[in-house]
Structures are given as structure tokens and as C-alpha cells.
Amino acid sequence: MDPLLLTLQLLLGALGVLGVAAAEPGEAYTQALRFGVAMLLTIAVGRLRPMAIVRLAPFGYVLTLGLLVAVLFVGISPDGSEARRWLLVGPITFQPSELMKVVVIAYLAAFFHNHLGDWHVWRPMLVIGVAAGVVVMQPNVSTALFIFALAFAIMLAAGTSLGRLLSISLSAAIVAVVVGGPYLAQYSYLADRITGFADLWGDQVDVQGTSFQASRARAALTRAGLLGIGPGRPVNVPEASTDMVAVAVGQALGLVGMLTLVTAFVLLVARGLRIAAAARGPGALLAAGASAYVGGQAALNLLVAAGLLPVTGVPLPFVSYGFNSLLSVAIATGFMHSAFREARAQGADL
Numbered sequence: 001m002d003p004l005l006l007t008l009q010l011l012l013g014a015l016g017v018l019g020v021a022a023a024e025p026g027e028a029y030t031q032a033l034r035f036g037v038a039m040l041l042t043i044a045v046g047r048l049r050p051m052a053i054v055r056l057a058p059f060g061y062v063l064t065l066g067l068l069v070a071v072l073f074v075g076i077s078p079d080g081s082e083a084r085r086w087l088l089v090g091p092i093t094f095q096p097s098e099l100m101k102v103v104v105i106a107y108l109a110a111f112f113h114n115h116l117g118d119w120h121v122w123r124p125m126l127v128i129g130v131a132a133g134v135v136v137m138q139p140n141v142s143t144a145l146f147i148f149a150l151a152f153a154i155m156l157a158a159g160t161s162l163g164r165l166l167s168i169s170l171s172a173a174i175v176a177v178v179v180g181g182p183y184l185a186q187y188s189y190l191a192d193r194i195t196g197f198a199d200l201w202g203d204q205v206d207v208q209g210t211s212f213q214a215s216r217a218r219a220a221l222t223r224a225g226l227l228g229i230g231p232g233r234p235v236n237v238p239e240a241s242t243d244m245v246a247v248a249v250g251q252a253l254g255l256v257g258m259l260t261l262v263t264a265f266v267l268l269v270a271r272g273l274r275i276a277a278a279a280r281g282p283g284a285l286l287a288a289g290a291s292a293y294v295g296g297q298a299a300l301n302l303l304v305a306a307g308l309l310p311v312t313g314v315p316l317p318f319v320s321y322g323f324n325s326l327l328s329v330a331i332a333t334g335f336m337h338s339a340f341r342e343a344r345a346q347g348a349d350l
Helices: 003-023 025-046 050-074 096-115 122-136 141-157 162-186 189-200 212-224 245-278 282-305 323-345
Strands: 087-089 092-094
Touching: 003 025, 003 245, 003 323, 025 323, 050 087, 050 096, 050 122, 050 282, 050 323, 092 323, 096 122, 096 141, 096 282, 096 323, 122 141, 122 162, 141 162, 141 282, 212 245, 245 282, 245 323, 282 323
Parallel strands: none
Antiparallel strands: 087 092
């Protein structure tokens, strides 16, 4: 296992527990316990060889796609939400769309490693397009777009030519729209998020409505100052323990805490890319895809918290409250550790 990666994971996990404690004090112990389980999962995945991971990838894709389809029929929604994204498994709510992010990384790593340039466009097109389309049907547009971005990053890392890259991307987008597009008209929250973002940077006439969450986040970060106001004060921002957990960290620790958060993510992604550059075979693509996952999702979440993007509902890796996100990111980081172990075994200087 890579000591630097483990250290950065622990730092982000500690910031997550602090942020959850500031937003929802009663959930801090649960967050710490869940993060501990996630670390064990990272270690378990990291002990696998990259070749073993890619061999399991097609089965994982089919299983996860089946779970996504099941969500459409027997899925549940939180109170007040129009979206149906979770399966109830005993006392646990399971979100297959989070798992699909890492499954797409593993499947495309397997595909490009096995075919070595001798392949047809339709296979990755269907894998990406169908996965994104079914996620859109929940509806979960931000996750569907993120799956596209991950696939694009892996194809770039695999050295896909520009022509094939554009062909796959456009064809997969068409498949996704055909599969999930008709469902979007049923849901009003998508337009509300765009309207709220425009209002935040416009006349601010609806700060009690569509732009309420974003405006409260801005106020909390402004009030925190350089060193914050401590974790004992209430965070008056909706979803402050989940989607807006960065605001909770920022209010508690101020600009110093936010810079620590950003620096930890930058170092983790840089380390993942360094491992990807040193590794050979499928490990390189697994590490590159995992780095794109963690870095891309962290960037989206932090930009939303800063009011620079519309609210997306994307959690902050390692930090947001929620077991599904923690497990998915733990698997992705396990890919980096797996690639690190194999690169070291091959004599790479890491």
C-alpha cells in the first residue's frame, strides 16, 4: 500500500468527521465508523492485482446495470424528493449509480487493455451510453454527465485517437438521450437549480427559494474568515453534512481549513497520476481513471460550495456523510493502491 495515499485518505476522512460533527453532531460517530469500513475496503481492493480487477469488471458492470434497472421499479426516494435513486436492502439504502462510476473505470480499463487498439466503436459506446441513460432515468443528470467525463478521461489515458474519441462520445450521448431523455420532462428540480444559480449571481430576488442553499453557503464561508468559528456553532445551510459539507468544514476552520481540504485533494490526485505514469498494463488505466474520479468529483463539489456552479448534488469524496459515496471512493482509491503495488513490483521508482 502507498503510505502517502493512505495518509491523505486519513486526513480527508478526519476533515469529513469534523465537517459532519459541525453540521450534524449526532452523526459524527457514524461517519467515523463508516470511514473506517471504507478504509478496510480500500486495503482489500488494493491487495488485488490490476489484472484480477479488470477480469471482474464485466461481471460488475452487468450486475450494477441490473441494480440500476431495479431502482426504476422498486427504488425509494427521500421525503420531498422527486428522484428515485436508492434500493432498500434491509436497514441499508444502496445507491447503484455511485458504484457505476468505479465499474465504468474498471470496465473501460479492461476493454482498452484487452483490445490494444483493435476494436470497434460500438462496444464502449453502448457501455457508456446505456449506463448514463439508465442513470438519467432516475433522474440523476449530474452523475450521468460525470460518468461521461470519467469515460472520456480513461479513453484519453488509453491513447484513443481523436476520431474514435469523438465518435464514441457523440454516439454514447445519443444512446443516453434515447434511453433517459424522455424522463427528464417529469422533474422540475433541474430547471430550479439553473434558476437558483442565475439568481445567486444576479438580482438575488429569490434567496428564500431557488437560491437559498447557495446564498446561505456563501454567507457561512464569508462569516468564517481566516480561522473559522469552531465546530460547535450550527451550520445554517441545507445538506451541510452531505453535498455542502465543505461549507461546514470552512465555517469551522475558515480559509485555512478550506485550503487544507483543497491541498489534500490536489496531492492525492497528483499521486494517483504519478502512479498511473509509472504503472504498466491495466494498472495505469485504473489509476488514471481513479484519479479523474476523485479529482473531478472534488472539483465539482467545491465549485458548487463556492457558488461557481449550479447545485449538483455531487458528494465530496471521503468527506461527505453517506455510506455509498464512501464505499465507491474507497474502491477507486484501492485501484490506485493496486497499481502502486504492481508498479513497485516491476521496479518503478515511486
